[in-house]
Amino acid sequence: MYTALYRKWRPKAFSDVIGQDHITETLKNEIKTGRLSHAYLFIGSRGTGKTTCARILAKAVNCPHVHEGEPCNECEICKGIDNGTVLDITEIDAASNNGVDNIRDLREEANFNPAETKYRVYIIDEVHMLSQGAFNALLKTLEEPPEHVKFILATTEAHKMPATILSRCQRFDFKRIGADDMAERLLEIADKEEIALTNEAANLIARLSDGAMRDALSIMDQCIAGGSDITTKLVSEVCGIADREYLTDTANALLTHDTAKLLQVIATLYENACDMERYCSELINFYRNIMVARTVKQPEKLIICSDEELQSICRFAETVTLPAAIVIIDTLQKTYAAIKSGVQGRTAMEMALVKLASPEMDARDESLLKRVAQLEQALGSGAALQPVAVAAPPKAEPITPPAEETAPAPEPEEPRIEEPAPADTAFEAAEEETEEIVEEPAPQESAPALASASAAPAAESAPQSLMQWPEILQEVFGKNRLAWTILNGTTAKAVGNTIVVFGTHPSIGDVLAVKINSDDVLEAANAVTGRAFTRIISQKDAGDLLGAAQEEVMEDPLEAFIQKAQEGGIEIDYK
Numbered sequence: 001m002y003t004a005l006y007r008k009w010r011p012k013a014f015s016d017v018i019g020q021d022h023i024t025e026t027l028k029n030e031i032k033t034g035r036l037s038h039a040y041l042f043i044g045s046r047g048t049g050k051t052t053c054a055r056i057l058a059k060a061v062n063c064p065h066v067h068e069g070e071p072c073n074e075c076e077i078c079k080g081i082d083n084g085t086v087l088d089i090t091e092i093d094a095a096s097n098n099g100v101d102n103i104r105d106l107r108e109e110a111n112f113n114p115a116e117t118k119y120r121v122y123i124i125d126e127v128h129m130l131s132q133g134a135f136n137a138l139l140k141t142l143e144e145p146p147e148h149v150k151f152i153l154a155t156t157e158a159h160k161m162p163a164t165i166l167s168r169c170q171r172f173d174f175k176r177i178g179a180d181d182m183a184e185r186l187l188e189i190a191d192k193e194e195i196a197l198t199n200e201a202a203n204l205i206a207r208l209s210d211g212a213m214r215d216a217l218s219i220m221d222q223c224i225a226g227g228s229d230i231t232t233k234l235v236s237e238v239c240g241i242a243d244r245e246y247l248t249d250t251a252n253a254l255l256t257h258d259t260a261k262l263l264q265v266i267a268t269l270y271e272n273a274c275d276m277e278r279y280c281s282e283l284i285n286f287y288r289n290i291m292v293a294r295t296v297k298q299p300e301k302l303i304i305c306s307d308e309e310l311q312s313i314c315r316f317a318e319t320v321t322l323p324a325a326i327v328i329i330d331t332l333q334k335t336y337a338a339i340k341s342g343v344q345g346r347t348a349m350e351m352a353l354v355k356l357a358s359p360e361m362d363a364r365d366e367s368l369l370k371r372v373a374q375l376e377q378a379l380g381s382g383a384a385l386q387p388v389a390v391a392a393p394p395k396a397e398p399i400t401p402p403a404e405e406t407a408p409a410p411e412p413e414e415p416r417i418e419e420p421a422p423a424d425t426a427f428e429a430a431e432e433e434t435e436e437i438v439e440e441p442a443p444q445e446s447a448p449a450l451a452s453a454s455a456a457p458a459a460e461s462a463p464q465s466l467m468q469w470p471e472i473l474q475e476v477f478g479k480n481r482l483a484w485t486i487l488n489g490t491t492a493k494a495v496g497n498t499i500v501v502f503g504t505h506p507s508i509g510d511v512l513a514v515k516i517n518s519d520d521v522l523e524a525a526n527a528v529t530g531r532a533f534t535r536i537i538s539q540k541d542a543g544d545l546l547g548a549a550q551e552e553v554m555e556d557p558l559e560a561f562i563q564k565a566q567e568g569g570i571e572i573d574y575k
Contacts, residue, residue: 004218005218005221005224009217010052011056012056012059013070013071013073014027014028014056014060017053018181018213019048019049019175019176019177019181019182019213020174020177023174027053027069027172031066031069036150037169037170038145038150039142039151039152039170040054040057040150040169040172041154041165041169042152042154042155042172043156043171043173043174044176045156045210045212046156046215047211047215048174048177049177050125051154054152055089055123056071057121057152058081058121058150059071059077059078061118061121062088062089062118062119063075064077080116086117088120088121089117090106090109090120090121092122092123092125093126094125094130094134098131099131099134100133100136103130103137106122106141107137118148119148120150121150124152126156127154127161127165128160128161132162135162135164142165142168151169153169175211176211176212177211177212179206179304180304182211183203183206186202186206187199187202189220190202190220195220195230196230197229197230198232200232201235203304203305204232204235205223206304207285207304208235208239222238223238226238232244246268246279247282250262250265251316253265253353255320257358258357259354259358262353263350266346276346280332280336283332284332284333284336287320287325287329288329290316290317290325291325293316293317294317294320331352331356332352335348335349463494463500464493464494464495465491465492466492466493466494466525468528468529469492471528472524473487473524476520479523479524480520483512486505487503487508487511490502491503494531495542497532497534498533498534498535498536499522499525500536500538500539501536501537501538501539508539508540509541512537518536521536
């Protein structure tokens with residue numbers, strides 16, 4: 001009868017266990033010195049060797065011919081433990097035997113001396129699933145067991161174990177098996193089984209098994225049923241994952257914002273019965289590798305793949321920015337969670353990829369960072385892209401007009417006739433409209449004096465529109481594009497040596513709170529205006545600094561023009 005590979009090639013000695021040297025060496029030393037604990041707790045994810053090491057330990061403590069801490073695997077006891085005929089070694093699945101009565105039966109049985117071996121060994125798998133009553137029943141026996149009894153507990157979820165149990169066991173934490181070690185072991189088994197397994201396929205199986213050797217052997221066993229050589233294409237078909245070609249097609253379509261191509265790729269995968277959950281997982285891993293390639297100098301140490309695939313990833317890393325990769329991973333992870341929760345997989349993937357290919361549809365700050373990073377990359381590559389042409393804010397018309405335009409020239413064909421009473425009335429009406437804005441009326445000056453005064457710094461208590469704000473933002477564009485992106489479209493007022501920014505974007509205050517951003521904006525402001533601003537804050541953070549002017553986001557240019565003209569002694573005639 002055929003035996004599954006994971007059962008046939010289960011290690012029978014500590015030396016056969018891969019990836020857990022820190023545990024196997026310790027156990028062998030304990031056996032050699034005879035300093036054995038009465039209770040062991042093996043913790044780790046599935047398929048990492050917990051139950052296997054428990055069986056080897058049970059053989060080693062009972063084998064009469066143990067050598068260097070290893071069981072001989074030749075005596076009747078070792079063979080009997082392997083085939084399950086030695087009754088002194090008991091394996092209990094706590095998932096189905098988790099009641100108080102089960103543990104009471106175990107306690108009563110433990111009082112009897114072993115029939116064939118030196119120690120009676122109890123291996124309790126998934127011990128975290130015992131009920132609270134069962135744990136309490138086990139506690140006393142676990143604390144003071146008979147001399148002829150050893151307990152080996154195994155679990156994947158140590159956080160569910162009571163502290164009273166943990167404190168009475170010698171704990172060993174099993175690590176996930178490294179992909180390189182796993183691929184090497186798969187190739188070794190394939191060679192002995194006379195199976196044609198390529199290196200790339202072994203690496204792919206190792207990556208898909210996520211550190212579990214049992215899962216890797218199960219995948220290879222499934223591939224053998226295909227009746228042909230095991231290649232990456234066969235592994236992809238068996239596991240229902242996307243071939244690397246589809247991943248690169250998806251990445252290229254995202255780079256070129258080709259939504260039609262993305263939908264076509266998903267349709268092809270769906271027709272070929274590709275699991276959308278696995279496809280999403282593979283995409284996440286693909287962009288994770290791109291993120292690593294952009295971050296570290298030697299990505300091959302952190303990326304599990306073939307040399308050819310690594311070169312492809314590095315090529316993509318040259319075109320995909322780090323913020324873009326992070327945004328894609330974040331979006332795909334949320335999509336992956338949605339698919340696992342029951343959302344229709346195809347629709348969820350289509351929505352996610354179309355959204356990623358159309359960044360203007362995403363208003364999140366992460367998406368904004370991605371778009372800014374792409375703009376930086378385009379500029380850094382020498383593309384014909386000028387700051388003014390790309391996104392320079394439109395220059396606002398100055399509120400203060402030139403001196404020669406402050407007084408409209410009289411029309412010779414219609415001489416204006418002075419009518420004191422109506423003029424006074426109009427003047428009083430205009431004065432009433434502006435007295436809420438002007439705290440103290442300026443002294444009467446001539447028009448040239450008015451133009452000169454408008455360029456002087458404002459008093460500490462008088463907020464004044466910062467007319468050079470568009471030019472300041474233009475300077476910021478070349479220094480700090482993230483700050484420029486958030487501040488673009490805003491206005492500003494000067495209050496002494498403080499700049500107050502007005503706008504509707506919710507992140508203005510957060511961006512200005514970062515010192516490097518505020519320093520870059522202040523440096524640009526001082527260079528453009530010739531003044532010495534020392535602080536920049538958002539409208540929401542201004543508090544009482546602006547007084548009544550805080551409620552104004554922008555001044556009416558016409559109203560400001562009339563006010564300044566009247567302050568300069570120019571008579572305004574309303575018609």
